[in-house]
Amino acid sequence: MSTTTSSPSAPRLNINNINPHVVKAQYAVRGELAVKSELYRAKIASGDAADLPFKEVISANIGNPQQLDQKPITFFRQVASLLENPKLLEHPDVLVDTLGYKTDVIERAKWLLSQCQSVGAYSASAGVPAIKKSVADFLERRDGFPADPAHIYLSAGASAGVNTLLHIICADQNSGVLVPIPQYPLYTASLAVLNAVCVPYNLDESKAWGTDLETIKASYAKAKAEGVDTRAIVIINPGNPTGASLSEADIRSVIDFARQENLVLIADEVYQTNVFVGEFHSFKAVLRRMQQEQPGVYDHLELASLHSISKGMVGECGHRGGYFELVGFDPKVEAEIYKFVSITLCAPVLGQCLVEVMVNPPKQGDPSFELYDKEYNAIFNGLKERAYALHAAFSQMEGVECGEPQGSMYIFPTIKLPAKAAEAAAAEGRTPDEFYCMRLLEATGICVVPGSGFGQKEGTLHFRTTFLAPGTEWVGSIVKFHKEFMDKYR
Amino acid sequence: MSTTTSSPSAPRLNINNINPHVVKAQYAVRGELAVKSELYRAKIASGDAADLPFKEVISANIGNPQQLDQKPITFFRQVASLLENPKLLEHPDVLVDTLGYKTDVIERAKWLLSQCQSVGAYSASAGVPAIKKSVADFLERRDGFPADPAHIYLSAGASAGVNTLLHIICADQNSGVLVPIPQYPLYTASLAVLNAVCVPYNLDESKAWGTDLETIKASYAKAKAEGVDTRAIVIINPGNPTGASLSEADIRSVIDFARQENLVLIADEVYQTNVFVGEFHSFKAVLRRMQQEQPGVYDHLELASLHSISKGMVGECGHRGGYFELVGFDPKVEAEIYKFVSITLCAPVLGQCLVEVMVNPPKQGDPSFELYDKEYNAIFNGLKERAYALHAAFSQMEGVECGEPQGSMYIFPTIKLPAKAAEAAAAEGRTPDEFYCMRLLEATGICVVPGSGFGQKEGTLHFRTTFLAPGTEWVGSIVKFHKEFMDKYR
Numbered sequence: 001m002s003t004t005t006s007s008p009s010a011p012r013l014n015i016n017n018i019n020p021h022v023v024k025a026q027y028a029v030r031g032e033l034a035v036k037s038e039l040y041r042a043k044i045a046s047g048d049a050a051d052l053p054f055k056e057v058i059s060a061n062i063g064n065p066q067q068l069d070q071k072p073i074t075f076f077r078q079v080a081s082l083l084e085n086p087k088l089l090e091h092p093d094v095l096v097d098t099l100g101y102k103t104d105v106i107e108r109a110k111w112l113l114s115q116c117q118s119v120g121a122y123s124a125s126a127g128v129p130a131i132k133k134s135v136a137d138f139l140e141r142r143d144g145f146p147a148d149p150a151h152i153y154l155s156a157g158a159s160a161g162v163n164t165l166l167h168i169i170c171a172d173q174n175s176g177v178l179v180p181i182p183q184y185p186l187y188t189a190s191l192a193v194l195n196a197v198c199v200p201y202n203l204d205e206s207k208a209w210g211t212d213l214e215t216i217k218a219s220y221a222k223a224k225a226e227g228v229d230t231r232a233i234v235i236i237n238p239g240n241p242t243g244a245s246l247s248e249a250d251i252r253s254v255i256d257f258a259r260q261e262n263l264v265l266i267a268d269e270v271y272q273t274n275v276f277v278g279e280f281h282s283f284k285a286v287l288r289r290m291q292q293e294q295p296g297v298y299d300h301l302e303l304a305s306l307h308s309i310s311k312g313m314v315g316e317c318g319h320r321g322g323y324f325e326l327v328g329f330d331p332k333v334e335a336e337i338y339k340f341v342s343i344t345l346c347a348p349v350l351g352q353c354l355v356e357v358m359v360n361p362p363k364q365g366d367p368s369f370e371l372y373d374k375e376y377n378a379i380f381n382g383l384k385e386r387a388y389a390l391h392a393a394f395s396q397m398e399g400v401e402c403g404e405p406q407g408s409m410y411i412f413p414t415i416k417l418p419a420k421a422a423e424a425a426a427a428e429g430r431t432p433d434e435f436y437c438m439r440l441l442e443a444t445g446i447c448v449v450p451g452s453g454f455g456q457k458e459g460t461l462h463f464r465t466t467f468l469a470p471g472t473e474w475v476g477s478i479v480k481f482h483k484e485f486m487d488k489y490r
Numbered sequence: 491m492s493t494t495t496s497s498p499s500a501p502r503l504n505i506n507n508i509n510p511h512v513v514k515a516q517y518a519v520r521g522e523l524a525v526k527s528e529l530y531r532a533k534i535a536s537g538d539a540a541d542l543p544f545k546e547v548i549s550a551n552i553g554n555p556q557q558l559d560q561k562p563i564t565f566f567r568q569v570a571s572l573l574e575n576p577k578l579l580e581h582p583d584v585l586v587d588t589l590g591y592k593t594d595v596i597e598r599a600k601w602l603l604s605q606c607q608s609v610g611a612y613s614a615s616a617g618v619p620a621i622k623k624s625v626a627d628f629l630e631r632r633d634g635f636p637a638d639p640a641h642i643y644l645s646a647g648a649s650a651g652v653n654t655l656l657h658i659i660c661a662d663q664n665s666g667v668l669v670p671i672p673q674y675p676l677y678t679a680s681l682a683v684l685n686a687v688c689v690p691y692n693l694d695e696s697k698a699w700g701t702d703l704e705t706i707k708a709s710y711a712k713a714k715a716e717g718v719d720t721r722a723i724v725i726i727n728p729g730n731p732t733g734a735s736l737s738e739a740d741i742r743s744v745i746d747f748a749r750q751e752n753l754v755l756i757a758d759e760v761y762q763t764n765v766f767v768g769e770f771h772s773f774k775a776v777l778r779r780m781q782q783e784q785p786g787v788y789d790h791l792e793l794a795s796l797h798s799i800s801k802g803m804v805g806e807c808g809h810r811g812g813y814f815e816l817v818g819f820d821p822k823v824e825a826e827i828y829k830f831v832s833i834t835l836c837a838p839v840l841g842q843c844l845v846e847v848m849v850n851p852p853k854q855g856d857p858s859f860e861l862y863d864k865e866y867n868a869i870f871n872g873l874k875e876r877a878y879a880l881h882a883a884f885s886q887m888e889g890v891e892c893g894e895p896q897g898s899m900y901i902f903p904t905i906k907l908p909a910k911a912a913e914a915a916a917a918e919g920r921t922p923d924e925f926y927c928m929r930l931l932e933a934t935g936i937c938v939v940p941g942s943g944f945g946q947k948e949g950t951l952h953f954r955t956t957f958l959a960p961g962t963e964w965v966g967s968i969v970k971f972h973k974e975f976m977d978k979y980r
Contacts, residue, residue, distance in 0.1 A: 008752040008790040012721060015822040019661050022826055027833050038614060066611040074577070077610075081575035084840075085567045087590065094588055099581060118556035120567075120806040124528060156646060156810070159834055167683065171509050189833045193657065231502060262498040300498040316610040318839030320646070320810075332505040336512055343517050343679045344649055348838040349808030350574075 028453025054445035065315030082109035102367035127154025138359035182454035209244035321351025518943025544935035555805030572599035592857035617644025628849035672944035811841025
């Protein structure tokens with residue numbers, strides 16, 4: 001065989017010939033700032049950090065509770081340990097008398113094993129049937145309306161669900177999806193990869209980041225005038241990055257608009273238990289009420305609602321569990337959704353089991369209830385306290401405006417930066433908020449995400465920080481940095 | 491707000507307006523036959539199966555060891571149980587004295603926890619750094635050449651890795667990828683969804699399903715003549731569905747061809763430990779040897795090689811773990827790969843930890859070694875025995891030709907069906923092999939996949955069965971069914 005003929009002088013793939021839609025996608029949550037923060041973390045771990053002005057990295061860029069202070073809920077993890085090593089079930093007395101397991105943990109593990117055979121086996125493509133049934137029962141209790149396991153799909157976190165839905169909905173480069181601004185950048189990134197159109201609609205910061213129907217209508221009309229075939233509207237409720245919890249009136253407006261324009265509703269409800277102000281209203285419950293009130297009018301609305309084990313008081317991000325429920329979809333379209341999820345085989349089975357315990361936790365009277373309830377409430381209250389502490393600190397900072405924390409895991413303050421800061425940012429090829437966040441990281445080790453990573457109304461600047469990190473020292477570091485930054489660029 | 495205006499008379503999405511590329515994709519491994527087999531399984535479970543001619547469903551359609559006979563390896567699952575419930579580590583004496591844990595299990599769990607903090611936390615996008623290091627060490631031991639953790643990406647099974655690579659490689663509808671026929675249908679399905687071109691090349695059944703360079707060249711040339719921009723070549727070694735294990739000479743030919751045509755090599759090596767005949771040669775090792783032998787000639791070849799915890803003697807499909815290693819990729823392209831994987835956040839962290847124990851299992855002298863070694867060998871030998879038993883049965887069946895089992899988890903016999911069977915199949919709108927597999931399922935409860943699900947040379951028919959199911963009774967059922975089928979349609 002000839003080996004002296006042409007040899008390539010460069011790799012086949014380069015930035016100019018690979019998939020341009022991937023290149024176009026942006027995902028700031030894990031972008032340059034996150035990468036730099038990980039380098040700092042490695043430097044500190046290696047003991048070579050004498051030149052850094054901070055001693056630890058605070059990853060406030062990602063809603064990743066267990067990386068920070070949050071401990072997993074005991075019931076969930078005890079069940080998981082038995083699923084992983086079923087041989088432990090041969091020692092019930094040791095489990096109960098010595099290792100702190102309650103009998104309901106053992107029963108749940110046995111039941112889950114009977115349903116999935118082994119957490120090491122692939123499940124059915126859409127998930128273990130009995131777990132889909134548990135999810136349906138949960139939805140029925142939550143909403144007061146029936147749910148059908150046949151329309152529930154277990155997914156590797158809500159992200160995989162969003163990926164599936166957008167893959168089905170977007171037919172070509174003309175397909176549009178209405179996405180709130182600011183938004184979790186999974187949406188814009190996925191639409192970019194699919195070469196579909198993101199139709200942005202601004203949330204109303206002056207009304208606690210609620211939806212404003214006139215704004216949505218205007219965005220839709222503009223896209224329509226440009227020839228975009230808008231097919232769906234995404235609502236993130238409670239909001240990410242805003243934390244906003246929508247009123248039922250807002251939800252009704254959005255549903256009615258979707259009906260009028262025949263749009264698929266995608267309700268990202270992963271923060272449904274992280275609500276400090278008001279209460280969570282699911283799109284499913286509101287839709288079902290509207291269908292009851294006006295029979296026939298909302299029959300053909302399609303709703304996909306998503307949930308996850310990564311958020312709430314569960315915080316099991318690393319296990320990649322979640323589900324979505326479909327309402328009103330054409331059976332042939334659902335068959336294509338089934339096929340699409342089957343190509344990736346199935347969601348992680350242990351993640352599916354954690355979905356089950358999340359939607360069906362110990363009930364009052366169950367042996368594990370007391371501890372579960374205590375842990376759950378402690379996490380909820382801890383998040384709330386830190387949110388308010390952060391809010392109090394931000395409220396005192398020059399040029400920072402920040403509404404009362406409402407929920408989710410984030411605060412998204414407005415920052416007004418001096419013109420000199422904007423100039424310095426431009427000189428670095430950065431937006432002013434990126435520039436601010438980069439300086440914050442370098443000075444304090446605190447990693448937050450600039451508002452531009454989520455989208456923000458033109459002329460405004462923000463950053464998003466989680467309120468997951470323990471203690472208040474880091475909040476003080478932000479206050480101190482901010483003052484120095486403002487003094488320098490004023 | 492008006493609610494009496496137009497109401498949609500049908501859902502927005504229907505089979506004619508959703509993503510046509512998803513509709514076009516085919517994935518028979520979990521298609522109609524698999525769905526029907528699950529309905530049978532549910533029917534039997536509900537006690538309502540008196541009218542069925544079989545008492546259990548045998549899922550020989552998917553390489554899903556733990557759904558059938560295979561038990562998980564104790565060391566792996568003991569470590570996993572401690573990762574899930576770290577509070578167990580507070581009772582080392584109970585673990586060791588009563589529950590059968592060895593000290594190396596405890597040490598490994600502690601170390602993994604120190605590296606990932608919690609299996610409930612997101613890891614870095616490309617995986618836990620220490621686990622990537624373990625993978626690199628394994629590759630170095632396996633191949634005798636260094637591996638760099640910076641170019642290793644942990645993924646949710648090999649499937650997620652393939653999805654990532656094809657997303658990057660395929661730039662537009664003109665981008666082509668050479669795919670072996672028969673193939674695991676993930677490749678054709680993913681290319682269909684991406685609206686890229688599958689450039690099929692037939693494997694050579696007469697040479698134990700090896701690669702035939704002339705065939706590959708002809709396929710490539712034909713695609714080139716049709717204007718396809720072929721960018722990569724997929725090799726599945728050991729083969730799925732064929733079980734074939736490529737010789738080093740075959741691998742060298744493919745590498746040289748890739749060099750000549752400047753193609754990216756995608757080496758799907760998930761069955762690397764399932765080899766009964768000959769030995770496994772990794773593309774990485776062979777490429778490095780060729781680079782040593784002829785300095786400079788192979789410098790710019792790009793190789794992506796994939797591995798998984800789902801196969802081998804591990805069989806942890808449900809945990810969705812795997813990795814891919816990149817060699818020779820442009821740093822800017824790798825940055826895009828990093829961004830793409832970051833959009834899905836990270837691979838399941840417990841799956842990552844199982845990758846670690848797979849590549850770094852107990853060594854001779856370690857407390858857990860003896861049991862690990864015994865379990866590993868028992869699984870290997872069990873697979874081999876069943877493969878040969880199946881082969882012996884098939885060899886006696888009229889019109890069935892089946893080479894000696896070589897590896898992986900599959901046998902892929904040729905079947906020659908009578909003309910009357912082909913006519914009956916056509917009357918049902920099925921290919922003859924689909925028709926045969928459907929009748930087999932209905933008569934015996936055994937689910938296999940028709941060759942058309944993987945692609946097969948024109949004019950040939952096959953089916954793929956795993957050899958995972960325990961016992962020999964089901965093999966007898968196939969023999970009996972086959973005789974009756976042939977008698978009926980002769």
